[in-house]
Amino acid sequence: MLxxxxxxxxxxxxxxxxxxxxIKRVVGENVxxxxxxxxxxxxxxxxxxxxxxxxxxxxxxxxxVHLGNDVHSATFQADKQGFYxxxxxxxxxxxxxxxHGIEAKLKDGQHVKSELLDGVQYLKxxxxxxxxxxxxxxxxxxxxxxxxSKYDEAVNVAVSEKLHHLFIExxxxxxxxxxxxxxxxxxxxxxxxSTWYEFFPRSASPEIGKHGTFKDxxxxxxxxxxxxFDTLYFPPIHPIGEKNRKGKNxxxxxxxxxSGVPWAIGSKLGGHKSIHPELGTEKDxxxxxKKAKEHDIEIAMDLAFQAAPDHPYITEHPEWFRKRPDxxxxxxxxxxxxxxxxxxFHFDAKEYQALWEELLGVTLHWVKCGINIFRVDNPHTxxxxxxxxxxxxxxxxxxxxLFLAEAFSRPKVMQQLGKQGFSxxxxxxxxxxxxxxxxxxxxxxxxxxMREYYRPNFWPNTxxxxxxxxxxxxEAMHILRYALAATLCGNLGLYGPVYEYMVSDAMPxxxxxxHSEKYEIRHWDWSIENKLVYVISKLNxxxxxxxxxxxxxxxxxxxxxxxxxxAFYKWNDDRTDETLTIxxxxxxxxxxxxxxxxxxxxxxxxxxxxxxxxxxTNNSYIWREEWNFxxxxxxxxxxxxxxxxx
Numbered sequence: 301m302l303x304x305x306x307x308x309x310x311x312x313x314x315x316x317x318x319x320x321x322x323i324k325r326v327v328g329e330n331v332x333x334x335x336x337x338x339x340x341x342x343x344x345x346x347x348x349x350x351x352x353x354x355x356x357x358x359x360x361x362x363x364x365v366h367l368g369n370d371v372h373s374a375t376f377q378a379d380k381q382g383f384y385x386x387x388x389x390x391x392x393x394x395x396x397x398x399x400h401g402i403e404a405k406l407k408d409g410q411h412v413k414s415e416l417l418d419g420v421q422y423l424k425x426x427x428x429x430x431x432x433x434x435x436x437x438x439x440x441x442x443x444x445x446x447x448x449s450k451y452d453e454a455v456n457v458a459v460s461e462k463l464h465h466l467f468i469e470x471x472x473x474x475x476x477x478x479x480x481x482x483x484x485x486x487x488x489x490x491x492x493x494s495t496w497y498e499f500f501p502r503s504a505s506p507e508i509g510k511h512g513t514f515k516d517x518x519x520x521x522x523x524x525x526x527x528x529f530d531t532l533y534f535p536p537i538h539p540i541g542e543k544n545r546k547g548k549n550x551x552x553x554x555x556x557x558x559s560g561v562p563w564a565i566g567s568k569l570g571g572h573k574s575i576h577p578e579l580g581t582e583k584d585x586x587x588x589x590k591k592a593k594e595h596d597i598e599i600a601m602d603l604a605f606q607a608a609p610d611h612p613y614i615t616e617h618p619e620w621f622r623k624r625p626d627x628x629x630x631x632x633x634x635x636x637x638x639x640x641x642x643x644x645f646h647f648d649a650k651e652y653q654a655l656w657e658e659l660l661g662v663t664l665h666w667v668k669c670g671i672n673i674f675r676v677d678n679p680h681t682x683x684x685x686x687x688x689x690x691x692x693x694x695x696x697x698x699x700x701x702l703f704l705a706e707a708f709s710r711p712k713v714m715q716q717l718g719k720q721g722f723s724x725x726x727x728x729x730x731x732x733x734x735x736x737x738x739x740x741x742x743x744x745x746x747x748x749x750m751r752e753y754y755r756p757n758f759w760p761n762t763x764x765x766x767x768x769x770x771x772x773x774x775e776a777m778h779i780l781r782y783a784l785a786a787t788l789c790g791n792l793g794l795y796g797p798v799y800e801y802m803v804s805d806a807m808p809x810x811x812x813x814x815h816s817e818k819y820e821i822r823h824w825d826w827s828i829e830n831k832l833v834y835v836i837s838k839l840n841x842x843x844x845x846x847x848x849x850x851x852x853x854x855x856x857x858x859x860x861x862x863x864x865x866x867a868f869y870k871w872n873d874d875r876t877d878e879t880l881t882i883x884x885x886x887x888x889x890x891x892x893x894x895x896x897x898x899x900x901x902x903x904x905x906x907x908x909x910x911x912x913x914x915x916x917t918n919n920s921y922i923w924r925e926e927w928n929f930x931x932x933x934x935x936x937x938x939x940x941x942x943x944x945x946x
Contacts (some may be wrong), residue, residue: 492791540564542610549814848879
């Protein structure tokens with residue numbers, strides 16, 4: 301079909317895979333759209349971004365600004381949750397062509413009487429669109445353009461800013477071209493900024509040797525809130541399988557009294573919609589959720605779609621599991637790791653639709669109980685399109701629900717989960733230790749296309765990962781790793797008690813905890829408040845006070861002449877809050893260096909004074925130079941400066 305179009309629209313950004321996936325924002329964030337919009341010849345091309353919430357009937361428009369070289373840009377704000385649609389429309393603007401042509405001819409000393417007569421058609425178009433005083437004025441201009449005796453006055457009107465503004469605000473869109481629709485999904489603000497704390501409810505009892513309960517967890521809520529955490533995450537709270545139960549330190553054969561692994565879900569006591577009876581009842585769990593909200597804490601629940609060998613699903617729905625030739629079900633493996641106490645769902649089964657619906661039902665069951673945050677266990681071992689379907693189905697009626705992908709896998713697999721809809725994602729931060737590793741990884745997350753869909757969540761440790769740099773390490777290492785997570789990333793998580801009490805004994809040669817809570821109940825003295833707990837609390841408070849720390853993408857690393865010092869500047873979108881963080885990566889010795897302020901990025905002039913207020917120590921310094929000396933000691937291995945411009 302022939303199309304009478306002269307405007308080309310291409311290289312639209314942001315978009316993912318030509319619109320196959322949606323980009324992400326949170327409420328109040330901007331979407332800046334950039335595209336090449338061009339036409340043939342010398343005609344003036346105008347363009348706008350059209351956007352609307354998915355259920356709105358009419359698009360809103362924001363005019364694009366020409367940045368040069370046919371690149372156009374416009375920004376709109378996403379102020380409600382849910383899907384937004386956006387597209388670009390471009391057209392040849394004959395009215396502006398006319399005005400620009402007159403200006404060019406006048407500069408060349410040409411007479412433009414004929415051009416004034418040609419311009420009457422554009423005034424008539426405006427007259428039809430406008431009312432009141434504008435309409436009366438336009439009628440006078442029409443007469444003026446045709447009056448030979450008032451040529452100079454007519455020329456002044458023709459090239460006036462007032463007429464130019466009327467043309468801009470009331471365009472006549474001719475030979476329009478419109479791009480394909482693109483999508484952005486807008487989450488609540490917690491998708492961008494959250495501070496997670498993890499502990500095992502069964503280890504919450506104040507009595508040694510006693511199984512913890514939800515009531516015991518209630519007792520710990522004030523402590524979690526005081527430390528500044530807003531999300532309390534529990535490993536699975538369901539009945540634990542008895543068949544092939546693991547013993548302490550991942551022993552294949554459990555001894556009498558061994559508690560088993562919470563991720564081995566299901567027994568004669570129930571499955572994914574049931575609660576381990578020693579923790580309490582569903583009523584107790586709902587009460588805990590309610591009590592947590594009183595402390596501004598949300599309970600995050602583990603969504604682990606796997607089963608113990610004695611899960612009720614095994615007998616009720618054997619078609620959901622793959623059987624070997626001898627009739628047995630293969631236990632889960634991730635070589636060299638073996639999980640004899642877990643069997644996987646068979647997502648390739650012919651009855652997959654019923655399986656999908658059941659797992660959606662599991663998710664919605666806990667949403668109805670009050671859960672709005674899920675940490676999803678091993679999502680990379682289930683089909684990507686299953687997660688896309690489940691997340692969209694849940695968020696249709698429950699847009700507040702957030703999903704954190706616990707996937708430590710190949711980069712493109714982790715990225716695909718982000719594209720399919722996960723609200724947040726685990727990262728490689730846990731293994732990024734050296735300065736160049738941290739900078740390279742942060743630049744990948746924030747300067748590449750990943751910034752549009754991959755929301756990182758930095759965890760210094762997890763129950764599964766006791767990284768080598770923490771094993772047997774000192775207080776300074778624990779502080780600096782938490783400081784990195786807290787200041788680099790808007791979302792962070794901490795597997796709490798072992799970290800804050802620096803319990804880092806490891807299985808020999810492995811990044812795994814010795815006497816791991818995955819396999820046994822531990823007892824913690826929750827009354828201890830050491831220096832590490834104090835610093836964690838101060839950092840969490842600083843995150844709540846400073847918008848620059850409540851996001852990830854607005855970051856620039858600063859040059860500093862020492863590979864053991866890392867420095868970075870961060871800001872919020874409207875630059876009402878700016879911070880500079882300097883961290884000593886050496887947990888044994890003081891390090892010195894000279895840090896270069898990014899003056900242009902900060903909007904500073906050379907020689908302009910700034911107050912650098914350390915929000916942890918409450919000390920302030922006046923910096924007047926581009927290069928500034930710093931010395932950072934392991935006793936407090938970082939500076940977190942709030943930048944106050946003079």
